[in-house]
Amino acid sequence: MKLSLSAIAGLALFVLGALAPLIFGSQPYILYVLTLALCYAIPAIGMNLLYGYTGLVSLGHMGFAGVGAYTTAVLMKDFGVPFVPSLLAGAGAAGLIGLVVGIPCLRLRSHFFIVVTLAVGMIMYTLFNNLDALTGGAEGLPGIPRPEGFAIGAFEVEFRSLTGFYLLVFTVTALVFLLQYVLVRSDFGRSLSSVRQDESLAAARGVNVFAHKLFAFVLSAAIAGVGGAMKVLFLRAAAPLSFELQESINLIMMLILGGAGYLIGPIIGAITFVALPEFLRVASELRLIFFGFVLLLLARFAPRGICGLTEAAYTKLSNREKAVVAHT
Amino acid sequence: MATAILEQFINGAMMGSIYVLMALGMVLIYGVMHVLNFAHGVLFMVGGYMAHLYFFNLTGSYPLAILCSMASLALIGMVLERLIFRQLRDNLRMQIVASLGLILIIQNGVVQLWGPHALQMRPASVDALVRVGQLSFTVQHFVIIGVVALAVTVLYLFLTRTRLGTAMRATSQHPEAAVVVGIDPNRVYTLTFMIACALAGLGGALLGPLFLIFPQMGDAPMLKALSAIIIGGMGSVPGAIVGGLGIGILESLSTLVIPTDYRDTIVFGALILMLLVRPWGIFGVRVRGEH
Amino acid sequence: MSPILEVSGISKNFGGIQAVDGASFSLGQPGIYGLIGPNGAGKTTMFDIICGRQIPNAGEVRFHSQRIDGMKPYRLAREGLARTFQECRVLPEETCLDNVLFAAQDKRLGGEVVQALTRSGKARRAAEAEARRLLRLINLERYADEPAGALSYGQRRLLEIVSCLMSKPRILLLDEPASGINPTLLNTLRDFLVEIYEETRIVFLIVEHNMEFIMSLASEIVVMHQGRVLTQGAPDRVQSDKSVIDAYLG
Numbered sequence: 001m002k003l004s005l006s007a008i009a010g011l012a013l014f015v016l017g018a019l020a021p022l023i024f025g026s027q028p029y030i031l032y033v034l035t036l037a038l039c040y041a042i043p044a045i046g047m048n049l050l051y052g053y054t055g056l057v058s059l060g061h062m063g064f065a066g067v068g069a070y071t072t073a074v075l076m077k078d079f080g081v082p083f084v085p086s087l088l089a090g091a092g093a094a095g096l097i098g099l100v101v102g103i104p105c106l107r108l109r110s111h112f113f114i115v116v117t118l119a120v121g122m123i124m125y126t127l128f129n130n131l132d133a134l135t136g137g138a139e140g141l142p143g144i145p146r147p148e149g150f151a152i153g154a155f156e157v158e159f160r161s162l163t164g165f166y167l168l169v170f171t172v173t174a175l176v177f178l179l180q181y182v183l184v185r186s187d188f189g190r191s192l193s194s195v196r197q198d199e200s201l202a203a204a205r206g207v208n209v210f211a212h213k214l215f216a217f218v219l220s221a222a223i224a225g226v227g228g229a230m231k232v233l234f235l236r237a238a239a240p241l242s243f244e245l246q247e248s249i250n251l252i253m254m255l256i257l258g259g260a261g262y263l264i265g266p267i268i269g270a271i272t273f274v275a276l277p278e279f280l281r282v283a284s285e286l287r288l289i290f291f292g293f294v295l296l297l298l299a300r301f302a303p304r305g306i307c308g309l310t311e312a313a314y315t316k317l318s319n320r321e322k323a324v325v326a327h328t
Numbered sequence: 329m330a331t332a333i334l335e336q337f338i339n340g341a342m343m344g345s346i347y348v349l350m351a352l353g354m355v356l357i358y359g360v361m362h363v364l365n366f367a368h369g370v371l372f373m374v375g376g377y378m379a380h381l382y383f384f385n386l387t388g389s390y391p392l393a394i395l396c397s398m399a400s401l402a403l404i405g406m407v408l409e410r411l412i413f414r415q416l417r418d419n420l421r422m423q424i425v426a427s428l429g430l431i432l433i434i435q436n437g438v439v440q441l442w443g444p445h446a447l448q449m450r451p452a453s454v455d456a457l458v459r460v461g462q463l464s465f466t467v468q469h470f471v472i473i474g475v476v477a478l479a480v481t482v483l484y485l486f487l488t489r490t491r492l493g494t495a496m497r498a499t500s501q502h503p504e505a506a507v508v509v510g511i512d513p514n515r516v517y518t519l520t521f522m523i524a525c526a527l528a529g530l531g532g533a534l535l536g537p538l539f540l541i542f543p544q545m546g547d548a549p550m551l552k553a554l555s556a557i558i559i560g561g562m563g564s565v566p567g568a569i570v571g572g573l574g575i576g577i578l579e580s581l582s583t584l585v586i587p588t589d590y591r592d593t594i595v596f597g598a599l600i601l602m603l604l605v606r607p608w609g610i611f612g613v614r615v616r617g618e619h
Numbered sequence: 620m621s622p623i624l625e626v627s628g629i630s631k632n633f634g635g636i637q638a639v640d641g642a643s644f645s646l647g648q649p650g651i652y653g654l655i656g657p658n659g660a661g662k663t664t665m666f667d668i669i670c671g672r673q674i675p676n677a678g679e680v681r682f683h684s685q686r687i688d689g690m691k692p693y694r695l696a697r698e699g700l701a702r703t704f705q706e707c708r709v710l711p712e713e714t715c716l717d718n719v720l721f722a723a724q725d726k727r728l729g730g731e732v733v734q735a736l737t738r739s740g741k742a743r744r745a746a747e748a749e750a751r752r753l754l755r756l757i758n759l760e761r762y763a764d765e766p767a768g769a770l771s772y773g774q775r776r777l778l779e780i781v782s783c784l785m786s787k788p789r790i791l792l793l794d795e796p797a798s799g800i801n802p803t804l805l806n807t808l809r810d811f812l813v814e815i816y817e818e819t820r821i822v823f824l825i826v827e828h829n830m831e832f833i834m835s836l837a838s839e840i841v842v843m844h845q846g847r848v849l850t851q852g853a854p855d856r857v858q859s860d861k862s863v864i865d866a867y868l869g
Contacts, residue, residue, distance in 0.1 A: 107607070118551070119555065130590065205701075206693050206726040285440050289433050292429040296426055296429040303421075
């Protein structure tokens with residue numbers, strides 16, 4: 001039952017996402033917001049692997065997104081490297097930094113680890129802000145080119161227009177989602193889950209807890225790097241503010257809101273988090289206060305977010321149905 | 329050079345004292361309840377605003393304003409513990425989510441109430457200067473160091489000489505210990521939160537006049553205090569003191585050789601280095617021979 | 620032929636307390652072995668050392684003549700050493716079926732990732748069939764798709780043991796399996812342990828407080844006292860041994 005529910009939701013999201021340019025074709029603003037939301041959904045998927053499945057909290061994850069973003073941006077802007085290799089290089093660079101950070105820090109107990117990720121995020125932000133030669137400092141790197149289009153026969157694909165770029169981000173998100181799906185549904189996913197639920201038990205059953213945590217961390221850093229790269233390609237500029245502490249915290253909030261530990265949780269969360277304020281037209285402070293209360297309520301009453309609430313409601317409904325059937 | 333070092337040393341000791349106040353509060357909460365309260369920085373900031381409010385609107389006296397600010401924060405601490413953190417005990421991830429929520433509510437709530445601009449308050453101690461050799465510092469520098477030293481002493485006496493303090497220390501080692509001494513552990517938790525928040529309020533009230541009072545004023549001290557309690561040894565009160573002062577002095581002295589922009593990087597670098605070399609901290613206890 | 624498990628001269632102290640003090644024993648052939656002793660005899664520490672939770676100060680543990688002391692728990696598990704926990708641990712959020720499948724799966728990181736990409740449906744169905752057979756053995760088949768956290772304590776205990784079996788261990792270590800089990804269910808537990816022993820024919824090493832339970836279950840008993848091994852032998856011989864009686868009464 002559970003499986004079919006999430007499968008239906010996932011498919012519905014996919015179809016809606018693919019058709020969005022047709023549905024919202026006349027409203028570029030909605031498409032713009034949706035594109036931005038998907039740029040956040042990608043690192044949120046990475047965070048889901050780390051937080052939702054493995055149970056590790058990272059408060060500096062947008063730092064890794066920044067590494068990916070600047071790497072991709074510099075390669076495309078200054079060296080004219082095509083999009084795909086640049087994006088992969090960005091992911092690789094973010095993953096590499098994740099590895100360097102993860103090896104010493106993942107041995108620490110959970111509280112310490114959280115603080116260190118926070119510190120690492122701050123350090124990276126400082127570096128983005130001050131390594132002027134590489135990152136352009138506080139001004140950032142403007143004028144990042146959009147990926148080149150290509151043609152299949154008479155059919156031309158371009159990424160300069162909003163619709164074109166939206167479809168590109170959508171494709172990348174779908175690929176990252178597919179990666180998440182394959183990993184989570186595999187034995188590897190079950191091992192990650194075991195680490196979250198009971199480290200001692202996982203170890204006693206033969207899981208190398210450290211190696212699994214490290215793999216999840218590096219992978220989620222690399223995915224965050226992809227997200228960061230897509231974001232700066234979309235905005236056509238890389239600036240340190242995109243990767244500051246608040247952004248990392250936003251990432252956690254999106255995931256909690258959508259539902260950590262659910263495949264579609266990060267996507268639901270990112271869309272809700274980015275889109276909702278656009279339609280909730282009040283002062284930004286009031287909006288953030290509202291989100292603060294939402295977080296408190298989620299922490300207290302619905303730690304599994306929107307997906308968890310939906311699932312609970314669905315189970316309740318189907319149980320009632322069953323009871324009725326049994327009665328008659 | 330010697331004067332420059334002395335200047336940065338005294339500046340560092342002053343900032344370090346502020347970090348000590350923050351770190352002590354966080355260490356108490358962590359030790360007794362195993363909660364990492366990331367919202368401690370915004371409570372510090374509220375302390376600054378409270379002092380401003382009491383100073384201009386009610387008392388007109390700086391010392392009285394400080395005390396009222398501490399009392400208000402203690403009250404806030406009580407509410408937070410009862411309503412939020414007590415319900416989330418032993419749930420590390422949700423504690424963090426809740427404290428992130430608190431940061432959003434409080435920080436933006438303050439912007440709503442007082443506006444985004446910095447406030448200023450100048451009690452006499454900020455304008456009066458003390459000459460040390462060729463250097464001059466505000467009296468407030470030494471007020472901060474002195475008041476913090478006093479607060480630390482009082483806290484120490486409380487923890488070691490009173491029944492409630494003993495219960496707090498006992499609870500931090502063994503949750504059931506308070507029950508054995510005949511004290512309701514929930515009272516210990518509430519009290520711990522109240523004391524910790526009052527210390528944050530004191531910090532905000534002390535630092536506010538020297539710099540400015542603004543919504544983000546607590547962010548950096550909170551991060552430095554976090555580093556301090558880890559460097560000192562998670563859960564260790566002496567560690568929080570040594571760590572806090574050490575970080576204040578280190579970051580201040582570092583500006584002599586490294587651009588100011590990298591000051592935070594130095595502190596966090598020291599933190600990461602410490603975790604690599606001695607993850608259990610200066611005063612922490614290492615657990616040996618276990619996998 | 621070397622014994623299956625050989626413990627020689629193990630010592631472990633915590634601060635000033637000598638928990639285990641030069642203990643030696645060996646388990647020569649398959650069988651159900653009991654490890655008993657009065658409180659503070661060092662049997663829990665000994666168990667922790669064999670499971671890789673503690674590193675001994677001196678001495679060695681050999682498993683099929685390979686040294687295993689100081690090895691990390693996950694390495695031990697891959698060597699075929701399965702254990703249960705005194706407080707009974709299962710993955711609470713996974714279903715019973717997933718708990719059992721988890722025990723059987725390949726947990727090496729590389730293997731898992733390759734498996735994720737090249738999953739063979741046939742191998743998976745075979746593992747699932749075996750898991751369901753084991754669940755039927757403990758009457759939990761109808762809960763196969765329920766989360767393990769919803770089970771009763773006794774059911775979780777059985778699930779834990781069955782999960783261990785699923786990993787095809789070469790030795791099974793049980794940490795006080797009878798603790799917290801309703802007395803009327805003890806007979807069921809005993810029969811179940813005997814049944815699975817008959818099926819697997821491997822070494823079962825059981826740390827136990829409940830004398831009646833272990834004496835009627837084990838084929839051989841190792842008695843520890845004050846950090847040393849006092850004696851080792853058949854249950855009836857151990858029960859009438861004067862030094863054992865003295866140790867329990869003293």
